[in-house]
Each structure stands twice: as C-alpha cells, then as structure tokens.
Amino acid sequence: MIDNTFTRSILWVAHPKLLWQRIGGMLVIERQLFTLARAGLKSVLIAAPEPEADWRKVLRLPPGLDVRWVTKGEAALSECEPPYLGVSGDHLIRVESLRFIAQQSFPASVSYDDASALSVVQVVLAREDSFARVKQPLPDGSYVRLEAPLSQAPIVDWLMTVGPKPQDGFMARHFDRHLSLAASRALLETTVTPNQMTVFSTTLGLIGACFFLGDTRLYYVIGALLIWLHSVLDGCDGELARVRFQESPLGSDLDFWGDNLVHLALFTCLGVGFWLDGHPRTLLLAGVADAGVLASAWTAWGHRRAHRAVRSPEAGVVDVVSGDGFESKLSRLENALAQRDFIYLLVVLAFVDMVYEFLWAAAIGGCLYFLIMMYLRRVNNEHARQPYPAA
DSSP: OOOOSOOEEEEEOSOGGGGGSEETTEEHHHHHHHHHHHTTOOEEEEESOOOOHHHHHHOOOOTTOEEEEESSHHHHHHHSOSSEEEEETTEEEOHHHHHHHHTOOOSSOEEEEOTTSOEEEEEEOSGGGTTOOEEEEOOTTSEEEOOSSOOHHHHHHHHHTTSSOTTOOHHIIIIIHHHHHHHHHHHTTSSOOHHHHHHHHHHHHHHHHHGGGSOSHHHHHHHHHHHHHHHHHHHHHHHHHHHHTOOOHHHHHHHHHHHHHHHHHHHHHHHHHHHHTTOTTHHHHHHHHHHHHHHHHHHHHHHHHHHTTTSOTTOOSSOOOOSSSHHHHHHHHHHHHTSTTHHHHHHHHHHTTOHHHHHHHHHHHHHHHHHHHHHHHHHHHHHHHSOOOOO
16 A cells, blocks of 8 residues: 555635535535545645534534635645645546545646646645646546536536446446436435435345246236346445445445345245245255355455455455456456346346246356355465565
8 A cells, every 4th residue: 555645735715605515415615625535635724714603513524634724825825834735626636636646756846737727736845836836737537627606417427427336247337327327316416325225226126026926927027127126226325425425334235235135035036936836946946046145245245354454345256366367267257247237137037937047047157156256265365375576
C-alpha cells in the first residue's frame, strides 16, 4: 500500500451557495468532502463561512476527515502548511483521479486544469509556489464543472458512470445495468437506502422462488421473471451506495448473503415442487445444488473477510490468476460462472417448460464451480508462499 504524499487540502469556494445545493442525493459540500476523504486526504480547510447550526445538524461528514472553515481565502493560505492540495469547489472530480494525484511525488508545484484552463486541483509544495505552478490538463471525464443554476441531468449522468462494476457479466453490462441505473437514478433524491433496496430485491427473489413450488408453465414464468427482476434491482443497492458514498461492509455482506439466500430458495423450491409432482430424485438434485451454493458461499465469505482489511468490501471470491496459462483461463471461467447471467437461462427454460433441466444444470454447475474455486484457492496460496525472485 502506497502512503499518500498529501494529506492536507484546501477547498477553494468561489460560489458558496453552490455548496448547499443537492445533486445526486447529496449536498455538493458533502460530495466534495467525501471525495477528499476517499482520496486519502486527512484534513481540509474550507474557504467559506461556517454554516449555521441548522445546516451543521444535517451535514453528513466523512469519518476521519478533519474539517475546518475559514472565512477568507488568505486565512486558508496562512493556516494550511504546505505541501497540500488545493481543490476547486466549483468542480467535482473522480475519487480515483484525486487519489492518483495525492499519491504522487512532484518535483514542482502543479495545477491540473479543466478544458477551459480553470484550475481543478493545485499541488502546492511551498508557500511561495501557491500562485506559480506548472499547468497540466485533466483527462476528459475525470471532472465536471459546477455552474449556477446546477444542470442536474449532465452532472447526474457523470455521477452515474460509477454505478457499474468491472466484474459485471455480459448481460449485466449490456442490459441489466441500463435498467438498474434508470431505477437508481429515480431513487437518488429519495430516502430509500442501499440496504433497503437489498432487502426489497431479496424479497422479490424469494417470492419468485416460491412460484417454483407450482406445477405449471405459468407459475414457472412468473417465478423466473420475479427472480430476473430481483437480479436487475439487486444492482441498485451498489449503484446508490457508490454514487451517494454510502458503501459499508454491512451493506456488502447483506447483498452477498441475500443473493445466496435467493439461490438456495430457488433450488430448494424447484426440488420440492418436482418432488410433489412425482419426481423423487429432485430432492437429491436440490440438495446437491444447495450444497454447492453453501460451500461456495462459505468459501467466498472467508476470502472476503481475509481481504477486507486491505481491499474493498466487494473483494472477489478468489484472486484472479495472472498470465495466459491453464490457471488463468480457469480463473476467468470461475469469474464468468460467478455472474448472474444464468438467470436468463432460467427465464428461457421457464417459457419452454424445461425448468427440470435447469435443476440438473444447477446441481452440476454448483459442484463444478465449487471445485474450480477450491483449486484456484490452492494455486493462489501456493503462489503466495513462493519467495520473491532475487533482484
């Protein structure tokens, strides 16, 4: 882990009224402060008057960030000891971009500017360098400018691009995310929390699973569509959390176990439903499928807990093996199997009245997935124990 070169910052505020407008479910000032904290900054001087007590009561502050208000910019310059980062209050910047800047070593002070040559981030190494800096352009998409009145649609579009995750499956990237992002966008300014969305989508999935206790195509189709809707809306919790800076280990765990609970309910209800319809072997198939879900979930849970101290709460089920060898291809297969694209197979088979075959596929696929996971864990553990090559 690279230690941040910069931990102090000044938030320059040219238009104080902008700070108290809402965008994407948060006040602008809250979004600025959470961006600074997530980028690794530890303290910030805000070059604006301190808000009144009513505002201070509702202001959500990131934990661990020392926040102070100074009335005049000159006071901020005198109170903030270089090196520090000056950040424009008239722009929003990606956390990743600000973190990258904060972790660099600079031979001279730098100003990172937008397309109009307005400064977005200033790297100040010495007090006398505060107005003499090398100019560098920021990449397109790494920032957005705030102008009164706030243009909600373009800024929210920019914010929502953090919704998708790199590990999304094919159908999630090209179809599900379009639907979940539209739903999340509609929910941004509501009081609905990410955890509430997790509970809601999990409940939909459990209701859908119960329809597979029936014995007609209509029941299967309704159940499959409800589980598909659960899969789509299940993306909203993470999207809301990332856009509003509401991620938490609890939310990640709730989402993880909610998904696995829906899978267990689906396979169990399939097995019981066919058993009631006179297929005795389906209880065994459901038991095998459920065992695969539980074994894989418990293994993935252990991996997540082991890595949580140094990684995101959304750590994968196993580390991806680098290279182009057999283990690397198997690793990519494992991550592909972990996606929820199999829901579309369930929907198709429900329409053609072949969900019995889906239960067979679930039993075989669940065991295969667990075996691949265990093999890759052994490979990763062996690589971790190998000594580093000589320099």
